[in-house]
Amino acid sequence: MKTINILLLGYGNVGKAFVRLIHDKQDLCLNRHRLLLRFGYVLNSRGALRLSRESEGKRFLADSVSGLKLELHPGWESGKHFRDVLECRELDVLVDCTPSNIWDGEPAIGYTRRALERRLHVVTSNKGPLVVDFDGIRRKAAENRVSLGMSGATAAALPTLDVALRSTAGAEISRVEGILNGTSNYILTRMNEGIKYSDALREARESGIAEPDPSKDVEGWDTAAKLLIITNAVFETAFTLEDIHVEGITGIPLPLMKKTKGREKKIKLIGRCFHDGEEIKLETGLSLLDPSHPLYWVDGTQKGITFFTDTMDMITVSGGKSNPLGAAAAMLKDIINIYRLD
């Protein structure tokens, strides 16, 4: 049995879901993978909860189900900062559940770099650092011989990088196409059914599918960010957001919308990268798909991704929960796969 000490960064919706998930899955991790997962520290913007003794860790997990605030636990240290916490020698993995800032990656990008330098594995649902400095972070991980778990930042429970890096190993991927954002796909699905954009957006907001500010989703930036990370991981490139032509679903031209009427076609927001002669090109934009395309069938809040390969043909994955539990499950998967022996 191996004990894994987790430094959890961020205790919002995803962080809380992750703690509850570890609570629920402790026996499975122990019995099936011989891993004892425990929290060493839990940080939010106001301070840190230190869980040194086993009894404290157990109590924290039990209390997480009832939703007790971090500040009310006995080990709470108000104002404690990330750099102080990192001095603790018993930490193995940084789990970053802070919100994605895809414009400058802050503040998570600094935490990520420092954690890698201290030889912690990093498992993250935060796209920011990977979008802003993929190449630098990958190199830092390699230099320090630690792993980067990026599933939580690349469509979470939908296995995008697993398929791209492991299931197609030995094949050449020439093209990747993905429906990578659940909110915009939901809105487009409703529009393909004849509903107006504004009504579909309101519906998505009212049902909790869209965030209060859905701009990153509907303007294509969330799709572009995931596409960027996937492309850099698959092709070992160092693209940044500036290299992507980004289009969202906010201004669908009427002639395009009309092309779906009465025909078997659907408009989808596709993130796409492909070899164009010598270069790799990236773009996020609207595409008119017909039923022969495997992503035509990915509707509602579902996501999906298709890899075009030379020796294995097309491989498409779809589904995977798009909520905090799905993100948490993707991070737990990455931790198990970092430590697994088989």
Next chain:
Amino acid sequence: MKTINILLLGYGNVGKAFVRLIHDKQDLCLNRHRLLLRFGYVLNSRGALRLSRESEGKRFLADSVSGLKLELHPGWESGKHFRDVLECRELDVLVDCTPSNIWDGEPAIGYTRRALERRLHVVTSNKGPLVVDFDGIRRKAAENRVSLGMSGATAAALPTLDVALRSTAGAEISRVEGILNGTSNYILTRMNEGIKYSDALREARESGIAEPDPSKDVEGWDTAAKLLIITNAVFETAFTLEDIHVEGITGIPLPLMKKTKGREKKIKLIGRCFHDGEEIKLETGLSLLDPSHPLYWVDGTQKGITFFTDTMDMITVSGGKSNPLGAAAAMLKDIINIYRLD
């Protein structure tokens, strides 16, 4: 760089495709994965080709493209048997490309066991040994601390076990449903379009989709064999073919066929395992799917599989080439993943 010495068993369609693939992918394996893949021995039922020197190996790879018979290579040893070859200390992986005998697993089952005892990793497209004695073979691999690459025997280029064992690690799978046989799915797709069974089968034969004797495909046994291996791998069970209720596509009741008429429903041959209270049940048979089922859309010679999980929702993979190249690519993938360091 690591040199991997392969013992190739079987030089039919899949074996030849595997050799050509290694020829084509040597640079990729070397540059991306630091693996030099070479053949130490190639065996068929008439003898063995020994490739001791590097120049011999290179020539064999080059000649494989032109289709030169094994017997015409300089290192050919007529009548040489598997047990003699296994004494060669420089072998690392057995790649088994012999035809599947799912009834008693012979002769491959003996070869598989002996290779594992000699601490060779085993990568296989042969379902026979895994269907007949999954538990024994898994134990033997574990005892000898070597890996079993089963992708070639579980729908090949379609990543079934990768998703089940790695991409859903930490989640509980409650149910697996798959379209696991391309020939029967092609015939059913044509029948769903209104063609009679006998005409669809003739069409499949004429276009080379169906084998001359397609009985294992159309009677459901190929689906059942793959389902069995996947189930035993996912749930760590020791089921055998006798535990599966097997139904094929040869006798579709007219009332069932009529239910697809004018409605949005399709008949599919589904291999399925699920928790039924306390027990895990396995069955292969006809199902009427509606468009809300992710496998509804898997048509023609395509395959697909859906995993129902607790924390990640449903995850479906579809596509993947169904031919000797696809099987070869799946085995190369397994070899890379056995030796990869990241």
